[in-house]
Amino acid sequence: MSDVKTVTAISRSEDPSIASHELRQQLCDSDISFVLFYCSSIYPLDDLALQMTSAFTGIDVVGCTTAGEITPNGYEQHSIIAIGFSSKYFAISAQIVESMEKFSLIDAQETVNKLTEACYLKKLTPIKSNSFILTLLDGLSSDEEQFLVTLNSASAGIPHFGGSAGDDIHLAKTHVFYQGSFFQNAAIVIMVNTKCAFEVFSCNHIKEPISKVVVTAAHAESRTVYELNAEPAALEYARLLNVKVEDLSPAVFALNPLAVKVGSQYYIRAIQKVNEVDHSLTFYCAVDVGIVLSTVEMDDIFSTLNGALSRMVSIYGEPDLVLTCDCFLRRLEIEQRGLLSQAKTLQERYNISGFNTYGEHIDGTHLNQTFTGVFIARGDG
Known part of the structure; x- marks a missing residue:
């Protein structure tokens, strides 16, 4: 293990002590100086925090x-995966933002400056052209868009x-972990400075729009749409799909997303839930009165992704790791269409590790139903 760049570990034990010990055993290389982990919300988080810190x-x-x-061996549930990064190839620094709501441009600049300085002091490789930023946000916050725009304005x-944290689709509490504790309503900003060649990317599988609707009543702060085409939002959405409103569920949302056109591209605005009292719809992403949403036909879920990864292999060589933030609605689609074995083949082929999110981030933009991540090559940059 003398030339390790990254190592992916997994524990399926639901006991925090056993799980932490198993992860530590798998991440035993002495050069590993930074660990990124993603865990199911089934764990008692206070105990898990203590055990991970101790391990x-x-x-x-x-x-x-x-x-x-x-993981490279397929999708998991009720587990913890952890990725260890070697100090020979990565200088990594992280900062927590305990209140996303109060995050200002000055805060953003200070955060980026601290991260840059911490990486620079490790004297691994020049910061410019050899670094990327990873964000982990509370996935049930309504401040994600503003936070990401503010951070991006300072990221030079x-x-x-x-990716935005999840909670096994309970939609109750999502958490980020930093220096021994789990936090809510918070964000973690991570700067990764590396000798490895890499590319940050994002792709979706929208094929073409079908029919349009207009948001005619909404509450932007809570991402709630009350009316589409001046009709109760859930009823109008169900009518478009020719289904009963009581049959609407995450499984239906995954296969029948709504999208907004920005420039020449369509971006999904994923539905989180139906609010039964008033038949409104709550979304995972920003919505407001006046925006036009389209029902869309979806393409083969693997074609765009496989094409993007194949292109990167042709440029950079084989991947050491593809670190991904993959929307949970994509996973639901894959499960419903019986494509888990094809997904596993792709995950194994490109050494894909990461987590299913409540939203993805790319260069200051908050997205839904995408595969977003970084391709890290085996060879140096």
Whole structure:
């Protein structure tokens, strides 16, 4: 293990002590100086925090809760995966933002400056052109968009991606982990400076729009749409799909998303839930009165992704790791269409690790139903 760049570990034990010990055993290389983990929300988080901190004494550890875990051996549930990064190839620093709501441009600049300085002091490789930023956010916060725009304005063009924490689709509490504790309503900003060649990317599988609806009543702060085409939102959405409103569920949302056109591209605005009292719809992403949403036909879920990864292999060579933030609605689609074995083949082929999210981030933009991540090559940059 003398030339290890990254190592992915997994524990399926639901006992925090056993799980932490198993992860530590798998991440035993002496050069590993930073660990990123993603865990199911089924764990008693206070106990898990203590056990992870104890198991990885002297190693920086950050993470978040998930809507599912991803390894090169396929999708997982009710597990913890952890990725260890070697100090020979990575200089990594992390900062927590305990209140996303109060995050200002000055805060963003200070955060980026601290991260940059911490990486610079490790004297691994020049910061410019050799670094990317990873964000982990509370996935049930309504401040994600503003936080990401603010951070991006201070990031000096450094490529940036990330994911919003989940809670196994309970939609109750999502958490991020930093320096021994889990936090809510918080964000973690991680700068990764590396000798490895890499590319930050994002892709979806929208094929083409079908029919349009207009948001005619909404509450932007809570991402709630009350009316589509001046009709109760859930009733109008169900009518478009020709289904009963009582049959609407995450499984239906996954296969029948709504999308907004920005420039020449369509981006999904994923539905989180139906509010039964008034038949409104709550979304995972920003919505407001006046925006036009389209029902869309979806393409083969693997074609765009496989094409993007194949292109990167042709440029950079084989991947050491593809670290991903993959929307949980994509996973639901894959499960419903019986495509888990094809997903596993792709995950194994490209050494994909990461988690299923409540939203993805790319260069200051909050997205839904995408596969977003970073391709890290085996060879040096």
